[in-house]
Amino acid sequence: MLDIASNRPALPPEIARRRTFAIISHPDAGKTTLTEKFLLFGGAIQMAGQVRAKGEARRTRSDFMQMEKDRGISVSASAMSFDYKTFRFNLVDTPGHSDFSEDTYRTLTAVDAAVMVIDGAKGVESQTQKLFEVCRLRDLPILTFCNKMDRESRDTFEIIDEIQEMLAIDVTPASWPIGQGRDFIGCYDILRDRLELMDRADRNKVAESIEINGLDDPKLAQHVPAHLLEQLHEELEMARALLPELDPQAVLEGHMTPIWFGSAINSFGVKELMDGIGSYGPEPQIQSAEPRKISPEETKVSGFVFKVQANMDPKHRDRVAFVRMASGHFKRGMKLTHVRTKKPMAVSNPVLFLASDRELADEAWAGDIIGIPNHGQLRIGDTLTEGEALRVTGIPSFAPELLQGVRAGDPMKAKHLEKALMQFAEEGAAKVFKPMIGSGFIVGVVGALQFEVLASRIELEYGLPVRFDGSQFTSARWVAGDKAALDKFINANKQHIAHDHDGDTVYLTRLQWDIDRVIRDYPELKLTATKEMM
Ligand code: G4P
Numbered sequence: 001m002l003d004i005a006s007n008r009p010a011l012p013p014e015i016a017r018r019r020t021f022a023i024i025s026h027p028d029a030g031k032t033t034l035t036e037k038f039l040l041f042g043g044a045i046q047m048a049g050q051v052r053a054k055g056e057a058r059r060t061r062s063d064f065m066q067m068e069k070d071r072g073i074s075v076s077a078s079a080m081s082f083d084y085k086t087f088r089f090n091l092v093d094t095p096g097h098s099d100f101s102e103d104t105y106r107t108l109t110a111v112d113a114a115v116m117v118i119d120g121a122k123g124v125e126s127q128t129q130k131l132f133e134v135c136r137l138r139d140l141p142i143l144t145f146c147n148k149m150d151r152e153s154r155d156t157f158e159i160i161d162e163i164q165e166m167l168a169i170d171v172t173p174a175s176w177p178i179g180q181g182r183d184f185i186g187c188y189d190i191l192r193d194r195l196e197l198m199d200r201a202d203r204n205k206v207a208e209s210i211e212i213n214g215l216d217d218p219k220l221a222q223h224v225p226a227h228l229l230e231q232l233h234e235e236l237e238m239a240r241a242l243l244p245e246l247d248p249q250a251v252l253e254g255h256m257t258p259i260w261f262g263s264a265i266n267s268f269g270v271k272e273l274m275d276g277i278g279s280y281g282p283e284p285q286i287q288s289a290e291p292r293k294i295s296p297e298e299t300k301v302s303g304f305v306f307k308v309q310a311n312m313d314p315k316h317r318d319r320v321a322f323v324r325m326a327s328g329h330f331k332r333g334m335k336l337t338h339v340r341t342k343k344p345m346a347v348s349n350p351v352l353f354l355a356s357d358r359e360l361a362d363e364a365w366a367g368d369i370i371g372i373p374n375h376g377q378l379r380i381g382d383t384l385t386e387g388e389a390l391r392v393t394g395i396p397s398f399a400p401e402l403l404q405g406v407r408a409g410d411p412m413k414a415k416h417l418e419k420a421l422m423q424f425a426e427e428g429a430a431k432v433f434k435p436m437i438g439s440g441f442i443v444g445v446v447g448a449l450q451f452e453v454l455a456s457r458i459e460l461e462y463g464l465p466v467r468f469d470g471s472q473f474t475s476a477r478w479v480a481g482d483k484a485a486l487d488k489f490i491n492a493n494k495q496h497i498a499h500d501h502d503g504d505t506v507y508l509t510r511l512q513w514d515i516d517r518v519i520r521d522y523p524e525l526k527l528t529a530t531k532e533m534m
Contacts (some may be wrong), residue, residue, distance in 0.1 A: 021115060024117070079371070085275075106209070112367070145264075163257070179495070191276075310426075416464055420458050
């Protein structure tokens with residue numbers, strides 16, 4: 001059977017019902033609250049407050065460390081599966097703190113869509129914009145939720161204009177807010193001609209939903225005060241004239257975002273958004289890979305690692321690789337090929353993440369996220385197949401923006417430190433460079449907080465107190481090119497050369513001027529700020 005719209009074979013129903021997405025937002029916009037409501041309406045938790053610590057406290061460092069120690073929580077929150085109506089949602093969590101953005105970027109390679117949460121009073125904030133740009137690189141469909149409408153918020157047109165201008169994407173209203181701030185009473189559901197009224201008394205109650213027969217339905221006046229009704233009419237008329245209508249194909253291609261207005265904390269607008277994810281989601285998409293793309297409906301199983309979490313149980317040094325299934329129907333116990341090493345791998349104890357628990361996954365379909373416990377064989381970017389030599393592409397590794405030297409508190413423990421650093425490098429928690437000249441290592445991260453987290457983890461997991469010191473370098477670039485040119489370059493710049501944990505050559509410097517000079521003097525070499533994980 002052919003799906004007329006996409007001109008592709010229709011997916012098996014089990015795959016077609018899957019929606020794998022992430023939430024992107026600026027800290028404080030309400031991502032955690034929205035996640036919790038998703039889980040509540042998906043039946044994965046019984047009451048709000050089960051999943052998280054309280055807002056601000058959760059983001060402080062001490063609390064983060066606590067969370068890191070309590071690996072169970074942070075890991076099970078990395079991917080959450082739950083059913084909603086006929087759909088299976090796989091929500092992949094992105095770390096909220098901007099210091100962990102690299103992890104976030106990689107997570108976005110494992111999803112088919114993103115929900116962008118913005119604060120109705122603040123509009124598009126810096127972190128949202130950054131994350132949006134990453135989604136744009138992959139033309140990821142974006143659904144927008146404008147949160148905190150129960151509070152004083154910006155004018156609806158102003159919010160929509162800001163998104164259109166700052167993010168260069170068409171915005172189409174899926175709902176329209178009625179009243180503002182304290183006068184906010186709910187939304188008109190444009191897509192389904194319904195009036196949704198918010199209940200301020202009970203935060204966990206789903207809004208009262210009244211079916212309306214178009215905007216002239218007298219029922220509207222029974223529920224909406226006259227002045228707000230008049231305003232609604234005016235605004236919707238203007239919206240119709242000025243804003244594009246919903247075009248599902250444009251949403252799928254990432255050119256248009258539908259926007260829902262609501263209040264996560266009041267459970268308002270959340271179900272409408274969930275229905276939207278179901279309708280425009282989209283279903284699991286084709287995965288880019290070499291030498292050919294992978295389609296979800298292929299009967300052979302394939303998947304790729306987008307995140308590794310090490311030492312989940314410090315006693316056992318185990319690791320869990322998070323795998324996004326790209327095709328087929330996986331069953332527990334299957335033997336898959338680990339393409340990078342060409343070795344077979346029996347996947348006998350894969351786990352599925354359900355809100356705050358994890359359980360053995362007996363099966364998984366394209367679109368699902370499973371965790372595979374392993375002893376370090378699986379790395380970010382690895383592909384698993386039933387034998388074919390495919391390699392999923394597009395999983396980036398970024399040049400670190402902060403570099404520091406690292407030393408073991410006890411010089412006799414240098415070898416241990418090397419082992420610990422290599423593990424973290426493979427996990428993707430930091431970049432580790434071994435300079436050609438001199439001893440020791442240089443560690444590179446994207447955000448300063450990562451140094452502290454690393455120091456604390458090395459101490460906790462390896463019993464090694466370490467010190468980070470300033471490094472003479474501030475930038476790192478991977479260098480590639482044919483061997484003769486590369487050797488010539490390395491010989492002439494030994495003080496600036498290091499190797500990463502894969503053995504790839506890295507150029508370290510503190511001046512942009514140096515980088516420009518290398519680009520000018522060595523046209524046959526390629527300097528890059530990102531490296532694809534292999
Ligand atoms: P984040 O994950 O995006 O960082 O945001 P989070 O959900 O933690 O929400 C940030 C703050 O905004 C929280 O307040 C939360 O209660 C509040 N919030 C979320 N949704 C809404 C909403 O629809 N309306 C209003 N008025 N507030 C909302 P907090 O004081 O930081 O934490 P808490 O003590 O309330 O948990």
